[in-house]
Amino acid sequence: MMPGLDGLGLVAALRTDPRTVSVPVVLLSARAGPEASVEGLQAGADDYLVKPFAAAELLARVRANVELARLRTRQSRWRTALVDSLQEAFFVCDEEGAVVEVNAAFTDILGYPPEGLPYRPVHPWWPDAGLDPEAHRQVSEAFTELLGDYKGFRTIPVTHRDGHRLWVTATCHPAQDPDTGRRVTVGTFRxxxxxxxxxQRESAQAALGRRLTQATSLAETLEGALAELAHLWHAESVLAVVSGPDEEPSVTGTGAGRWEDLPPGRRDQFTAWLDEPVLTPLDGPAGAGITVNHPEGPMVVWIDFGDRRPFTGEDQLLLSLLAGQLAQGLARAHQIDQQRETALALQRAILGPAELPGGFAVRYEPATRPLEVGGDWYDTIPLPDGRIGIVVGDCVGRGLKAAAVMGQLRSACRxxxxxxxxPARILTALDHFAASVPGARCTTVFCGVLTPGTGRLAYSSAGHPPGILAHTDGTVRLLDEGRSVPLAVRPGDSRPEATCTVPARATLLLYTDGLVERRRRPLTDGIDRAGEAVQAGRDTAVGELAARIMARLAPADGFDDDVALLLYRHPGPLEMAFPADSSQLAPVRKALRGWLEQCELPPRTAQNILVAAGEACANAIEHGHRDSPGDPVRLRAEARAEGLRLTVADSGRWKAPQPEKNTHxxxxxxxMRALMQQVTITSGAAGTTVDMHTRIA
Incomplete structure (x- = not known):
């Protein structure tokens, strides 16, 4: 008798072990009879021999069973040899997802041998859910798909038995066990x-390259690059610390504060790192970094992962490549910043006047990035006789070349x-000048001469879009007369001239075609939209209206052509500064009355404004400057389509009214409150300001 396990139990154990399932077994037993033989065969024996037996018979039976086993396992051995010959890893999963068969390539790639079968999910080569939850999620989702009806391949991260990270592309197909009929999944991966x-390196460099090329300044370049690094590594934060000419380093990044907001230990660590050579890898307990050359001084880029994932050698190589690319992008952005400063100084010098006459507002936006200069311009020229020259022009092309042409034409026109x-003679003379300037041909210009006292405007247009005049009643008129061809197209031909009157409190808009021209849409559509914008803002201050028009007509992705815009509201605001002396009240009242006549207000409204303004000025003289007589009082009045605003400011503080002491x-x-619809009196250290509003009936 065998100790602990009889012969039948041993046979059953051999048959359940994958390593011995195909080994032939011959039972030798003293138990005779059919029942004993059947029991032994049912236990899994290949043959049953009753003692006593002849040696020759035993040898014959053993040889026969060995040969039969060899024949039976020939197909299996042939299949195993074929599977092991595959260069791709091969595996079979049962219905529960346990890996029950692998080939040699599987072991070579992942390090897990067939002796460890079955490998039940979660499989040991899955990334650790605590150290790298994102990678673990990717493998879990891919495994669920591959065991389902998904037909295709998935590229997923896995962990070698020795701990290093691998990436494999896996495919799976369902199959059926011919013996049991159970569903299995057969898969391969490489x-x-x-x-x-x-x-990954190519994609990351391309993504960073897009960020760098889209940026238009040094600060925008660095911020965009740090955001891209945070996205690439799913980092909690990315910081850039730059040691510039100032004593204190600057900090930029996702969620970054100031240098003094960093913990003292981190400041000390960054300070030490800033002394390291360029492209030195930096390690830390929860992140990694690198030193980079910044135009303003040494810089450390630090990526904080928290506890999300390890930082591998491949990650460090990628960070080094991106750091070199970032340094080049920062140098380019710094050079562009310097060029932009030069170009903007040039543009400001030649674009238009720094101070505008009263009633005017302008806006300019070039399409060319990143230098932000272009060939459109506006100009207002005070003339010796009190009139104002108005010019809006558009040179062909963009950028510095167009700006250079624009500067010459603007100076000549002025x-x-x-x-x-x-205006007509000016454009005729400008024709001859433009013909001699390379790049000036086909420039469009609107040239006008405004008489501020009457609102009369004489104008001529060299192929320029028509001006838009918005009246107080909401109607819009296009200044489309006096038009001819652009400059230098037919030099020597006389040009037409037209006149119009800008009504009281009306708003005039002059512009270049970049404001209204859109691809695949008629130009008239854009002009109509501009007219609606002026009409909607006719009761808005001209400065604010200019900004609203630009915002309302700007395409979603920005203007693709230079835009120059000029607004004028007639009459311009009345602005006066006079000594705090009662003798000045009469001249002030006279000037205000003349300005109100230009505004064409109803007589009762004009009288109410005169009385209210007189009271405000008298109070400013008597109370605001009681301690400093003769100091200036400032008055400003501005009319809009449906309202008027008037302010009187002094440098003192008024006394509280005491009518009980003197009833007069x-x-x-x-x-003032009775005559005007809104009166606000504000006192402060700088003085007292009376702000009054009234509606125009």
């Missing part, structure tokens, strides 16, 4: 780690206006 990292302020005094504020 090691694509090298290809994955190569693609000189011609000062010599002979007649102390009622000025009450009178």
């Amino acid at each position: 090691d694509v780690t090298a290809e994955h990292h190569a693609v 000189a011609l206006l000062l010599q002979d302020p007649r 005094r102390g009622r000025g504020v009450a009178l």
Whole structure:
């Protein structure tokens, strides 16, 4: 008898072990009879021999069973040899997802041998859910798909038995066990780690390159690059610390504060790292970094992963490549910043006047990035006789070349206006000048001469879009007369001239075609939209209206052509500064009355404004400057389509009204409130300001 396990139990154990399931077994037993033989065969024996037996018979039976086993396992051995000959890893999963069969390539790639079968999910080569939850999620989702009806392949991260990271591309197909009829999944995968990292490097460099080329300044370049690094590594934060000319380093990044907001230990660590050579890898307990050359000084880029994932050698290689690319991008952005400063200084010098006459507002936006200069311009030229020359022009092309042409034409036009302020003659003379300037041909120009006292405007247009005049009643008129061809197209031909009157409180818009021209849409559509914008803002201050028009007509992705815009509201605001002396009240009242006549207000409204303004000025003289007589009082009045605003400011503080002490005094504020719809009196260290509004009936 065998100790602990009889012969039948041993046979059953051999048959359940995959390593011995196919080994032939011959039972030798003293138990005779059919029942004993059947029991032995049912236990899994290949043959049953009753003692006593002849040696020759035993040898014959053993030889026969060995040969039969060899024949039976020939197909299995042939299949195993074929599977092991595959260069791709091969595996079979049962219905529960346990890996029950692998080939030699599987072991070579992952390090897990067939002796460990079955490998039940979660499989040991899955990334650790605690150290790298994102990679673990990718493998879990891919495994669920591959065991389902998914037909295709998935590239996933896995962990070798020795702990290093691999990337494999796996495919699976369902199959059926011919013996049991149970569903199994047959899969293969190949090691694509090298290809994955190569693609990752190319994709990361391309994404960073897009960020760098889209940026238009040094600060925007650095911020965009740090955001891309945070996205690439799913980092909690990315910081850039730059040691510039200032004593304190600057900090930029996702969620970054100031240098003094960093913990002292981190400041000390960054300070030490800033002394390291360029492209030195930096390690830390929860992140990694590198030193980079910044135009303003040494820089450390630090990526904080938290506890999300390890930082591998491939990650460090990629970070080094991106750091070199970032340094080049920062140098390019710094150079562009310097060029932009030069170009903007040039643009400001030649674009238009720094101070505008009253009632005017302008906006300029070039399409060319990143230098932000272009060939459109506006100009207002005060003439010796009190009139104002108005010019809006558009040179062909963009950038510095167009800006250079624009500067020459603007200077020539300004000189011609000062010599002979007649728009048609000015454009005729400008024709000859433009013909001699390379790049000036086909420039469009609107040239006008405005008489501020009457609102009369004489104008001529060299192929320029028509001006838009918005009246107080909401109607819009296009200034489309006096038009001819662009400059230098037919030099020597005389040009037409037209006149119009800008009504009281009306708004005039002049612009270049970049404001209204859109691809695949008629130009008239854009002009109509501009007219609607002016009409909608006719009761808005011209400065604010200019900004609203630009915002309302700007395409979603920005203007693709230069835009120059000029607004004028007639009459311009009245602005006066006079000594705090009662003798000045009469001249102020006279000037305000003349300005109100230009505004064409109803007589009762004009009278109310005169009285309210007189009370405000008298209070400013008497109370605001009681301690410093003769200091200036400032008055400003501005009319809009449906309202008027008037402010009176002094540098003192008013006394509180005391009408009970003198029944004939102390009622000025009450009178102002009765005559105007809104009165606000604000006192402060700089003085007192009365701000009054009224509607125009």
